[in-house]
Amino acid sequence: MGLDPPYLGGREAQLERFQDLLRNPHAARNLLVTGLRGVGKTVLLNRYSNAAEAAGWLVGEREFSEPDAEPANFAQTVLADLVRLTRKVSGGARVRSAAVRAAQAVLEHLGTLSVSHSGIEVGVRFQGASHTPRRLDDDLRDALEEVAGLCRHGRHPGIVLRYDEFQVVHERRGASTLSALLTAVGGAQQRSVPVILVLCGLPNLLENVAKAKSYSERMFIVERLGNLTAPEDRLALTEPAEKAARTFDEAVVAAVLRDTAGYPFFIQMYGDALWKGAAASVIGVEDLRRLRPRILHALDRGFFEARYARGSARERELLRLIARHGESATLRQLSADSGLMNNQLQPVISNMLRKGLIYRPSRATLAFTAPMFGAHIRRRGK
Numbered sequence: 001m002g003l004d005p006p007y008l009g010g011r012e013a014q015l016e017r018f019q020d021l022l023r024n025p026h027a028a029r030n031l032l033v034t035g036l037r038g039v040g041k042t043v044l045l046n047r048y049s050n051a052a053e054a055a056g057w058l059v060g061e062r063e064f065s066e067p068d069a070e071p072a073n074f075a076q077t078v079l080a081d082l083v084r085l086t087r088k089v090s091g092g093a094r095v096r097s098a099a100v101r102a103a104q105a106v107l108e109h110l111g112t113l114s115v116s117h118s119g120i121e122v123g124v125r126f127q128g129a130s131h132t133p134r135r136l137d138d139d140l141r142d143a144l145e146e147v148a149g150l151c152r153h154g155r156h157p158g159i160v161l162r163y164d165e166f167q168v169v170h171e172r173r174g175a176s177t178l179s180a181l182l183t184a185v186g187g188a189q190q191r192s193v194p195v196i197l198v199l200c201g202l203p204n205l206l207e208n209v210a211k212a213k214s215y216s217e218r219m220f221i222v223e224r225l226g227n228l229t230a231p232e233d234r235l236a237l238t239e240p241a242e243k244a245a246r247t248f249d250e251a252v253v254a255a256v257l258r259d260t261a262g263y264p265f266f267i268q269m270y271g272d273a274l275w276k277g278a279a280a281s282v283i284g285v286e287d288l289r290r291l292r293p294r295i296l297h298a299l300d301r302g303f304f305e306a307r308y309a310r311g312s313a314r315e316r317e318l319l320r321l322i323a324r325h326g327e328s329a330t331l332r333q334l335s336a337d338s339g340l341m342n343n344q345l346q347p348v349i350s351n352m353l354r355k356g357l358i359y360r361p362s363r364a365t366l367a368f369t370a371p372m373f374g375a376h377i378r379r380r381g382k
Contacts, residue, residue: 003043004043004046005040005043005236005240005264005268006239006240006243008040008043008047009228009232009233009235009236009264010228010229010232011040011043011044011047011225014033014044014223014225015044015047015048015051017031017221017223018031018048018051018052019051021196022051022052022055022057022157022196025157025158025194026192026194028189028190029196029219029220029221030185030196030197030198030199030219030220030221031048031196031197031198031199031220031221031222031223032199032200032205032206032209032220032221032222032223033045033198033199033200033201033223033225034200034201034202034203034205034206034222034223034224034225035202035203035224035225035226036202036203036226036369036370036371037202037265037356037369037370038263038264038265038266038370038371039225039226039227039263039264039265040225040264041164041200041201041225042164042200044223044225045061045162045164045198045200048160048162048198049061049160049162052160052162052196055157056155056156056157057156057157057158057159057160057196058085058088058089058147058151058156058158058159058160059159059160059162060081060082060084060085060159060160060161060162061161061162061163061164062077062081062162062163062164063163063164063165064077064163064164064165064166064168064169065165065168066168068168068169069168069169069170069177071172071175071176071177074169074177075136075139075177075180078140078161078181079139079140079143081161082143082144082146082147085147085159086146086147086150089150089151089156135176135180136176136177136180136184137176137179137180137181137183137184137187138184139184140180140181140184140185141183141184141185141187141188144159144184144185144188144193144195145188145191145193147159148188148193148194148195151194157194158193158194158195158196159193159194159195159196160195160196160198161185161195161196161197161198162198162200163197163198163199163200164200164201165200165201166199166200166201166205167201167202167203167204167205167208167356168201168354168356169208170208170211170212170354171208171211171212178208178209178212178213179212179213181197182197182209182212182213182216182219183213185197185219186213186215186219197219199220202356202359202369203359203360203361203369204353204356204359204360206222207360227261227262227263227264227371228262228263228264228267229262232262233257233260233262233267234253234257236264236267236268236271237253237256237257237267237270237271238253240271241271241275241283245281246275246281246282246283247281247282247283248274248282248283249282249283249284249285251285252274252283252284252285252287252288255285255288256270256271256274256288259292261371261372263371263372265303266299266371266372269295269298269299269303270295273291273294273295273298274287274288274291277290277291277294278291296379299372299376300376300379300380303370304370304372304373304376304377305376305380307357307370307373308376308377308380310355310357311352311355311357312351314348315348315351315352315355315357317338318334318338318345318348318349318352319352319357319358319368319373319377320377321333321334321337321338322334322358322366322367322368322374323373323374323375323377323378324337325374326374327367327368327371327372327373327374327375328361328365328366328367328368328374329365329366330364330365330366331345331364331365331366332364334366349366356369357369
């Protein structure tokens, strides 16, 4: 859930690259953070926010939802985040007049709204047809420039926009959302506006961004988070226990790492259950044998089942077909198993991608976004 773990393993390189961006406000680089559920994406984002704020940057952060991704809501959501950044920096009397001007420019993009800046009310009301509609990318770029100008008054190096669960945002026919944000940030950075865009989400985020703008691969550093590898997987299990004067039998460590395959959330689940369920200072093989069925049951009920329930009847059928082949399957396999042509499968697949149930690890292949989901489906049967 984004809570900071007692041991954060295997993320030093990502944190150092982000520090490089903070040290160079005009480097014009952004970050895409992607990975499956439970690999620590939100934890890393929180570390990014802490580092940016410690360096004096203004940080706007949000966890997106499906309603936020609707074109009308998206425009107001992002512009409202810039209003909040304005409020953060506009408290001091020395910058009050500059703050009001910046807030006025941002609020003009939002319609009727009133925001208080240190006791000064800033209100904007459009005069019906006299307001000429503008493109969202122009509005966003201008708003970024206004807030960046305010940063200079407040002695902030720049702006970080940090958006989680951003895989829900994609281009809709006839309405710009993601493309407008990318165009605005790119245009602002071309004018040396110090802004860093950090987008985080499930692996289909990469596909959404690539479709939105052909040049997006040049805008972003991509951080792909996956399972922990040795020795970080072992340390994630053992180090928190050792700090509290408890240890794991080596056979238990090997079995847990074999079960979890280095998946951070599952390591946490196993470690928590074994810690609470074992009485001795050394957590042994008998403890694991006794507690493992409870752990799997807890994962089935609390982790996997909620994801399975998100699918429609047709989507669940397709999930079961993928699970026949393990944790992924090809489109050819699914077509053969279901008896459906590719054009019949694609609408169902699109819905499952949008819901975050599956992603495309490679061309013509579909995989579950939660590790071991296929094993859960095979355990549950129908």
